Every structure is written in C-alpha cells, then in structure tokens.
Amino acid sequence: DYLNTRERLYVIDAFGGADPKYRLKVRVITSRAYHALFMHNMLIRPTEKELEDFGDPDFTIFNAGEFPANRYTEGMTSSTSVSMSFSRREMVILGTQYAGEMKKGLFTLFNYLMPKQGVLSMHASANEGKKGDVSIFFGLSGTGKTTLSSDPERALIGDDEHCWTEDGVFNIEGGCYAKAINLSREQEPEIFDAAKFGSVLENVKYDLINRDVDYKDNSLTENTRLSYPIHYIHNAKKVSVGPKPSNVIMLTCDAFGVLPPVAKLSPEQAMYHFMSGYT
Known part of the structure; x- marks a missing residue:
C-alpha cells in the first residue's frame, strides 16, 4: 500500500x-x-x-x-x-x-x-591466477574478502557471494560492496579508483563544496561502504565464473586466540572450523 x-x-x-x-x-x-x-x-x-x-x-x-x-x-x-x-x-x-x-x-x-x-553457496570472495588456479576467501564482513580478491595480479571473479558446483565456481552478484573506512589509493588502489560516477557511497562524510570524501571519518558508523559494478575493477573477469578452487583460505578474525595467525589445515580441520563458525 x-x-x-x-x-x-x-x-x-x-x-x-x-x-x-x-x-x-x-x-x-x-x-x-x-x-x-x-x-x-x-x-x-x-x-x-x-x-x-x-x-x-x-x-x-x-x-x-x-x-x-x-x-x-x-x-x-x-x-x-x-x-x-x-x-x-x-x-x-x-x-x-x-x-x-x-x-x-x-x-x-x-x-x-x-x-x-547439490551446490554449495558460500559467503566468500574468489579470484583466478594466470594458470587458471582459483582461490576462494571465506570470511565474515570486514575480514578482508574484497581487499584480497582485488589482487592486481589475479583476475577477480567476485568479492562476497559465490557458489561451488560440479563444474567450478560462479559469482552470485554483478558488483562489489567494499568497506570504505580508511580507504586510500596507496593501500587499495583498485577499490579506491572504483569510487567514481555510478558507484554508491554509504555513511560517509564529504566536503559540501569540493565533494571530496573523508574516508577516515567514522562519526556515523565504522560500516562505511562503497558499491560498484564489478567491471569497475580493471582485471575483473568478463564472465564471473571459474574452475574448481585450488586454494581455500579462511579469514577468521579470531579475537580469542584459538587459532594461530596463520595455519595450514587438513581437510578434516578445515571442515571442522568451517562448521564451527570461524568464518
């Protein structure tokens, strides 16, 4: 109504x-x-x-x-x-x-x-190397999925939502939704340059005269965001699909010290920590 x-x-x-x-x-x-x-x-x-x-x-x-x-x-x-x-x-x-x-x-x-x-849906980003090797990055919001998948040396498949099929992986979306807090060209040039005409900035403060965005300002929220079509990343794949992953990376952001900073897991350990919610 x-x-x-x-x-x-x-x-x-x-x-x-x-x-x-x-x-x-x-x-x-x-x-x-x-x-x-x-x-x-x-x-x-x-x-x-x-x-x-x-x-x-x-x-x-x-x-x-x-x-x-x-x-x-x-x-x-x-x-x-x-x-x-x-x-x-x-x-x-x-x-x-x-x-x-x-x-x-x-x-x-x-x-x-x-x-x-029979398809696994995943809260994960994905990219592909020059030899067709796909890496997927599991992680909660803010753990680095968008940043790590936007590697200039690898082709971007997607930054947040994917599915793993018998044939490979595919992106559910056609765009990216990046954290914008403290965004800078020095640290994340591909994402910084994606903030242009057609993109959407949320919860940010900007100068009303020159329209420059203050990415360091968190007075509204830490969850400042930038939405843009995936083709705004210059090395994104034209069709967001790839072969079966070769590397599975979990970005745990473990604040309790249960896991060491970097750990190589067996398949059984990976399944356990995935099911336990560490991603």
Missing part, C-alpha cells in the same frame, strides 16, 4: 548467478533511486535483448524501507521488518533503508535453493 502511494517507483530487472544453469531473474521495486542504483550495481546487468525477453521474475524485492513496520502487529517488536517468503519468492523490507538488506536477501534465497541442487 505504501509503494502505491508514491509518485514515482524505480524498477530494476537483472540476474542473480553468473552461471546460466543456476541463474535467477530478480526484480527490485523501490521508492528510492539510491536503492535502485545500488541493486543495478550489485546484480548482473542484462543485455538489451535479455531485458526484452525478461518475462516474469523468479524473485521480487519490494523495498519500502522509508515506511516503518507496525510495532503493534502481533509478533512485532520493532519498526524494522525484513521478511521473505520462499513459496512466493518475495521479499518485503520495512523500516530500514540499509541497502545491504536487498543483496543479503538474494543471498539467503541462494542459500536455500542451491543445496537442493
């Missing part, structure tokens, strides 16, 4: 899943241009022909984040509600304008659907 009262709505039709065998058609309906641009960056953008033949979506996101949920509804304890129906293939966002809810909603759907097809 709230979306129906808006003078203008923004609709993005795009894909999730770089492998056509597992690809989903995604439609985003939102009242904010910012959210539409964000998902235009983060999803896989269709060609003009693919857009003409798009048809009905496999998954629809209704983003009414400017409108709060009714806290007096039975079962509600907050004015924020992020709800998903797997049977209806729909997601509804109320009471939060954090754009990341949309990308994580699509990831949740892949986490539900892919194991049913």
Whole structure:
C-alpha cells in the first residue's frame, strides 16, 4: 500500500548467478533511486535483448524501507521488518533503508535453493591466477574478502557471494560492496579508483563544496561502504565464473586466540572450523 502511494517507483530487472544453469531473474521495486542504483550495481546487468525477453521474475524485492513496520502487529517488536517468503519468492523490507538488506536477501534465497541442487553457496570472495588456479576467501564482513580478491595480479571473479558446483565456481552478484573506512589509493588502489560516477557511497562524510570524501571519518558508523559494478575493477573477469578452487583460505578474525595467525589445515580441520563458525 505504501509503494502505491508514491509518485514515482524505480524498477530494476537483472540476474542473480553468473552461471546460466543456476541463474535467477530478480526484480527490485523501490521508492528510492539510491536503492535502485545500488541493486543495478550489485546484480548482473542484462543485455538489451535479455531485458526484452525478461518475462516474469523468479524473485521480487519490494523495498519500502522509508515506511516503518507496525510495532503493534502481533509478533512485532520493532519498526524494522525484513521478511521473505520462499513459496512466493518475495521479499518485503520495512523500516530500514540499509541497502545491504536487498543483496543479503538474494543471498539467503541462494542459500536455500542451491543445496537442493547439490551446490554449495558460500559467503566468500574468489579470484583466478594466470594458470587458471582459483582461490576462494571465506570470511565474515570486514575480514578482508574484497581487499584480497582485488589482487592486481589475479583476475577477480567476485568479492562476497559465490557458489561451488560440479563444474567450478560462479559469482552470485554483478558488483562489489567494499568497506570504505580508511580507504586510500596507496593501500587499495583498485577499490579506491572504483569510487567514481555510478558507484554508491554509504555513511560517509564529504566536503559540501569540493565533494571530496573523508574516508577516515567514522562519526556515523565504522560500516562505511562503497558499491560498484564489478567491471569497475580493471582485471575483473568478463564472465564471473571459474574452475574448481585450488586454494581455500579462511579469514577468521579470531579475537580469542584459538587459532594461530596463520595455519595450514587438513581437510578434516578445515571442515571442522568451517562448521564451527570461524568464518
């Protein structure tokens, strides 16, 4: 009902899943241009022909984040509600304008659907060496997935959400969502240069006169973010797929000293720590 009262709505039709065998058609309906641009960056953008033949979506996101949920509804304890129906293939966002809810909603759907097809969905980044050797980097947000996968000597497959199939790996997304706090050209030149026309900066402070961004400012939050299409990284693969990984790296950010700074794990140890939540 709230979306129906808006003078203008923004609709993005795009894909999730770089492998056509597992690809989903995604439609985003939102009242904010910012959210539409964000998902235009983060999803896989269709060609003009693919857009003409798009048809009905496999998954629809209704983003009414400017409108709060009714806290007096039975079962509600907050004015924020992020709800998903797997049977209806729909997601509804109320009471939060954090754009990341949309990308994580699509990831949740892949986490539900892919194991049913014998595919492992992964919160991990991936890149590929010149000899076709793929490395994947498991890790929670902020542990370095985007930074490490954007190695200028290796081809970027993706920075956050992937699937591992019998044939190899593929990126779920068509963009990157980098931490922007303390971002600098000296430390992360590829990501720094991706902050240009078409990208989206979140929670950052900038000079109102010259529009220079102060990446060191954390007065709003430490979780400052930069969203950009994957092709803004010059060495990104044109199609975000690769062969089966040769290297599996876990970025644990272990604050309790359970693991040493660097450890080479056996397959059994890797499975144990993966299942224990160290990534």
